[in-house]
Amino acid sequence: MSGNIFLVGLMGSGKTTVGRALARKLNKRFIDSDHEIEARTGVSIPVIFEIEGEVSFRQREADVIRDLTALSDIVLATGGGAVLNPDSLRYLHERGTVIYLRAGINSILQRTRNDKNRPLLRTADPRKKLEELEAQRHPLYQQAAHLVIETGRPNVQHLVQSILDKLPKSSTKVDFQPYQTDMQSVKNGTLQTLNLDLGERSYSISIGQQLLEDSLLIAEKIRGKHVVIVTNTVVAPLYLARLEAQFKSLDKTCSAVILPDGEAYKNWDHLNLIFDHLLRHKCDRKTILIALGGGVIGDMTGFAAATYMRGVPFVQIPTTLLSQVDSSVGGKTGINHPLGKNMIGAFYQPQAVIADTSTLNSLPDKELSAGLAEVIKHGAIIDAGFFTWLEQNMARLRAKEPDALAYVIARSCEIKADVVQQDEREGGLRAILNFGHTFGHAIEAGLGFGTWLHGEAVGCGMVMAAELSFRLGHIDYVSKTRIKQLVENAGLPVVAPDLGEQRWLELMEVDKKNEGGQIKFILLKPLGTSVISSVPEQVLLETLRHCILE
Known part of the structure; x- marks a missing residue:
């Protein structure tokens, strides 16, 4: 694993200041991507904007992000617009632990009011510009991030300690152990x-x-x-x-x-x-x-x-x-x-x-199927090979063949133990084990606890989360269909109950993963890997309608 930590967020959110302090604490090398661009070109960021324009600057920025994320054991403070490039966003998310430093508009204005090195704020109404940037970039920061840290406290050491408390033992990008169980x-x-x-x-x-x-x-x-x-x-x-x-x-x-x-x-x-x-x-x-x-x-x-x-x-x-x-x-x-x-x-x-x-x-067969939901989950979020094995052997599992059951129990425990060892208290990585649970818990609460078994609700929730992943372009139609088919073959429901759209939203808002009023979902990107993200409400509503009516 690379051991990298990448800081993202709007300008003025404290990425450079916090990054330097965090690097000192972890004995890692600190790099600021804007400073790297200036070092490569020999001119300042405002001059690049003035002479070449923003499009050219973004390409330089993407090249720097590609190169720097390939390094190991660094703390990287990125420019506020680094996540605008899809390749850069992918490199950041896949090559280290991404921390979104989220600051309020008032705080940013206070910190940047005398800073002449912010070309995007050279406008008659900086507040309006920042609000526009936040609306555009916040979903991308959320998509890239493994952890979100609110920077309301002015004390840098408090912020650093908050990050250290939530960081997994190594890096949020999972380097799972090879099969120990066969x-x-x-x-x-x-x-x-x-x-x-x-x-x-x-x-x-x-x-x-x-x-x-x-x-x-x-x-x-x-x-x-x-x-x-x-x-x-x-x-x-x-x-x-x-x-x-x-x-x-x-x-x-x-x-x-x-x-x-x-x-x-x-x-x-x-x-x-x-x-x-x-x-x-x-x-x-x-x-x-x-x-x-x-x-x-x-x-x-x-x-x-x-x-x-x-x-x-x-x-x-x-x-x-x-x-x-x-x-x-x-x-x-x-x-x-x-x-x-x-x-x-x-x-x-x-x-x-x-x-x-x-x-x-x-x-009972119904209880066995409920357990298979969590087995499927482990393959879907982490181990595509295990998912394929489940597709090929579901009949054996439902027939309670001892060797097949022993294998999936051992492999599932192996996967979960690996995650828990890296993030015991769900500061970031461990939340991926809740794939399908945001929808599933809403089903349980909405119907009344015990109406559906927990595993039945999670099974249906995974189908819904796969549909949401598909609508966001994270997985293809074949992957979405494979998940639904495997859940159905396990004897689990694949059509969601009609709780009413508003009731669905209310229930999903009561979830431990949520931050700042945003409903957070575990999504597949692609099958066998996962991301934690909020989603546009319209896409969520379209997903609910599809899964209820199907």
């Missing part, structure tokens, strides 16, 4: 172990058959003497007694909380049932919570663990495909609010994940 390695129920490296919060993900019968594995991963199992009314009759017997044989004290099954119960009232049990049994900080169930149980148990006595350990034992490939990995915990899904929660990592693939034998 079909041969998961044959015959071989135990797969993946490690998620998060420093002191690191843990392992164990994937294999009959792991609930493996006393040695359970003793290794769950070391406390007092455990509380949180499960639901569907999973408890299948696996609770088996797990309790394991803990008894290991001389552990064990009790259980059995919650009702379903997304409709992922709320404060039922979260309090866990706290009630812990307090009644006088559980202390050494108590280990065990999440035995699907995504709802995992999210609620994790949130309870994060907040009970300000944090107790917990272990994920996911029993659905959706939870094994997605929700059990990465530390997102929480509950729903009537106005939005997962809006109340915490990042809190488990001590271990134990994914017993044999529990999928009892999974």
Whole structure:
């Protein structure tokens, strides 16, 4: 990976000042693209504008952006119009982490009022000119950016620290590891172990058959003497007694909380049932919570663990495909609010994940399909080869062939772990894992939580996000059709419910990715890669109409 950081934004937004300070902090080389143009030509930017005109200047700027983005380990402050050239925008987005420094018009006017080196502001009405530039360029800055930083604070060090807090460990451009998992390695129920490296919060993900019968594995991963199992009314009759017997044989004290099954119960009232049990049994900080169930149980148990006595350990034992490939990995915990899904929660990592693939034998077909939505997502946003494999093997997955299921679980966990290691708290990169979720969460909230399964809503949401990507020119018609066909072949809905256009917009406005009132979407560009962007409302409305009526 290049390790590059590129700053974009309007003139006067602080790119040069912040860039220099950021480069010093990260021990990287700082370059200003305007200064590079002046060095190459031997004259100032205003003179180039005066003699050659803006068109000629933009070509010089594009040449410089092409050359500088090919370097490694730099912090580059770009000119305000650098994103106007499509090739430059692509180079910036693909060759490093792009940070959009967003400043208000009043702030820019204050900073540039005495600056004679801004040819575009040599006008009778600088404010009007800046407003025109912002209207033209803001969508392009959003399209290029991996992170958006508001520069309202005048303190440069605060801005730099804000950037450092949100930056992934290396670069937002993902350099995913090559396949560690292949079909041969998961044959015959071989135990797969993946490690998620998060420093002191690191843990392992164990994937294999009959792991609930493996006393040695359970003793290794769950070391406390007092455990509380949180499960639901569907999973408890299948696996609770088996797990309790394991803990008894290991001389552990064990009790259980059995919650009702379903997304409709992922709320404060039922979260309090866990706290009630812990307090009644006088559980202390050494108590280990065990999440035995699907995504709802995992999210609620994790949130309870994060907040009970300000944090107790917990272990994920996911029993659905959706939870094994997605929700059990990465530390997102929480509950729903009537106005939005997962809006109340915490990042809190488990001590271990134990994914017993044999529990999928009892999974209803509808639940299996819901899990396949998250599997498809991983291929669509990151791994086009994996997406093709899914197209070729969907029938095997829906038939619950053990080797095929073990493979997609391991590969999905591998992909998600790679993302989480780079951006644990969703400062930028990790948001791509929400492909289809902006639409999907709106479906869940609009119909009432539990009407559609989460995976069903995400599946339909991916079809909608693909349609939106197509309408914006990010993917071609064939790619859009492939996504819809694969989602349909997985047994998932592909036609969106008619919630009413205004209701759709209201629901999508309540989304954790949104910034500054702008609805943000994860879009494909092309299939197998993704971008985070706001979109023109008219295109969004056209997408909604198409997906509802189709």
